[in-house]
Amino acid sequence: MKTYKINILVLLTLLTVAFISCEDEGVKNDDNGNPSGPVVGKVTEIGVPLGEVETTIIGPSGGSFSTSDNRLRIDVPAGAFTSDQTLTVQPITNNNGPGKGLAYRLSPHSLTFSKPIKLTFSYTDEETSTTFAEALAIAYQDKYKVWQAIGISELDLINKTVSVYTTHFSDWSLFESFHIIPATSTVSLGETIELKVVGYFGEDLLVPLVAGEQAPITEPREASQYVKKWTLAGSGVLKSTGAKATYTAPNQVPTVNPVAVTAEVDLKHKGKYFLVRNLYIGQTGIYLKLDNNDFFHMEGEVRYIQDADLSMLTGGTILNGETRGIAIHWQGKISKQTFQWTSEFPLFNYNYQSRYMYLQYYYQEVSPGSLIITGYGDVGEYVTGTFYLEASGLLDSQVPAGGNPWPRKGKIEGFFKVRRSI
The missing domain is CATH 2.60.220.30 (Chondroitinase Ac; Chain A, domain 3)
Structure with missing residues (x-):
């Protein structure tokens, strides 16, 4: 071959x-x-x-x-x-x-x-x-x-x-074949959102499909016949009825973030399973944490450059007297997508002290993890999502001659809810 x-x-x-x-x-x-x-x-x-x-x-x-x-x-x-x-x-x-x-x-x-x-x-x-x-x-x-x-x-x-x-x-x-909607991963402080368990086939079809069976994917339909109960792990208030639930976020960023909303479903012949929606709670902007440190907040925005067919999420802040910034670039329009990290696109850069930057790779080793766009809107509306890098490489851009340009790896986790500017 x-x-x-x-x-x-x-x-x-x-x-x-x-x-x-x-x-x-x-x-x-x-x-x-x-x-x-x-x-x-x-x-x-x-x-x-x-x-x-x-x-x-x-x-x-x-x-x-x-x-x-x-x-x-x-x-x-x-x-x-x-x-x-x-x-x-x-x-x-x-x-x-x-x-x-x-x-x-x-x-x-x-x-x-x-x-x-x-x-x-x-x-x-x-x-x-x-x-x-x-x-x-x-x-x-x-x-x-x-x-x-x-x-x-x-x-x-x-x-x-x-x-x-x-x-x-x-x-x-x-x-x-079915899950919890909306796909959004970020909830503002004090905000109430409605969650729903849905499937994507006709009401007369079992979920999931049996092996080899074919069915057209439809608009999402409530899957009330499968949902047994809802539970919440973390801060906030959860109320539920059948396939629907409402979650109200606390007025302050919780210590344990994200919180987890779970729907128990019974697929009869297949058994009982759990659908989980992790919800990050915070104000508008970008949150990032390195290793086991706390999340910190940055102002940010997202834009789409049509001529280059390139989308970018950018943000920054001053923390402990240091300027910190983040930039994530991916190809294509802003849409609900999951991108795995590569040595090219999507690009990740978290920098501080002007000389240090965490990238989506370490030497030639690409970090496991992904960028997930969970919600998007037109110019002026919000774009939400998460990013995770299990082994982001720290690059020293001012390393002395003979020094190691890659001093360490770090685990990076983040979430965002920012407005689209272009």
């Missing part, structure tokens, strides 16, 4: 054309290729490319291919292809409403398989912190721009993977 990378611009047009021609397994068409009835499910925009196209050649003997971020693995059994086939994979924005992380464009969409191939998504502990592994599912976007969910065929709790089998390529996404 041969594996290599090719330039995005070379294939972008071809991939777009291939997507339009992709056949859908779940909707019947008339003789003109139009849907014979109303399209069922939520229509969403097609994802925008966010990284390089990766390509591999697999022949009749079969083979496997994993993306460079180790997020997605494709296993092709022997006999699926009758000749050598060039397969391409590209990360794209995940416009699947309950989606987790990036989506992936698998091409060519017109390729048919003699045998089903296996698609395996890896997930992290962080991604199941608001749900549970049994509620994860995988979906593809059909030609009507509706995401079609497929019940997972294999769940590996040890290696943290979920798998499905398919006979076509499309745009694919990992997602939560």
Whole structure:
């Protein structure tokens, strides 16, 4: 098997054309290729490319291919292809409403398989912190721009993977079949918010889907039949009825931050599980803490630079006589997304004393963790989210000759609620 990378611009047009021609397994068409009835499910925009196209050649003997971020693995059994086939994979924005992380464009969409191939998504502990592994599912976007969910065929709790089998390529996404909304992670002092447990399938379908079952992803629906009770760990007041609950934050930043709101759900044949929403309590701005120190507050803002297709979160303050600042940059428009740290984008920089800065890597070792945008609005409205770096590297920009430019690693945790300025 041969594996290599090719330039995005070379294939972008071809991939777009291939997507339009992709056949859908779940909707019947008339003789003109139009849907014979109303399209069922939520229509969403097609994802925008966010990284390089990766390509591999697999022949009749079969083979496997994993993306460079180790997020997605494709296993092709022997006999699926009758000749050598060039397969391409590209990360794209995940416009699947309950989606987790990036989506992936698998091409060519017109390729048919003699045998089903296996698609395996890896997930992290962080991604199941608001749900549970049994509620994860995988979906593809059909030609009507509706995401079609497929019940997972294999769940590996040890290696943290979920798998499905398919006979076509499309745009694919990992997602939560139900969870607590809103996704916001930050609550202002004294603010009251409404929480709700929702699912994304028709009311007559079991959650999660059984293996191999297909269903269109809809607008979120209340999942009252599954919710047994709500609990609160931390400061504030929680009141609940069925699938809904209201949480009122304290008027001061609590010592234990975030607080945790939990909904116990009973999936009958699957057992009882817990959905958790961690809520950070604070005033408008950016909060950051290093290692086991306390959170400190910075004023901040977020903006989107259209010409560069670049979003940035920036803030700063003076603490103990030192100027401290933070800047986080990521590619694309401001939207609900989860970004894993890389050596490139998203970029993280927390600096102080003008010479020291914590980055998203240490030497060439990228820190585990992510940037999560949990809510966003137009110019003048709030953008909320969290960031976490398990092993951020401290760079000394003024190190003496022969000295160590990387004196230490640090764990960084933060959350923000800032206005969008551009």
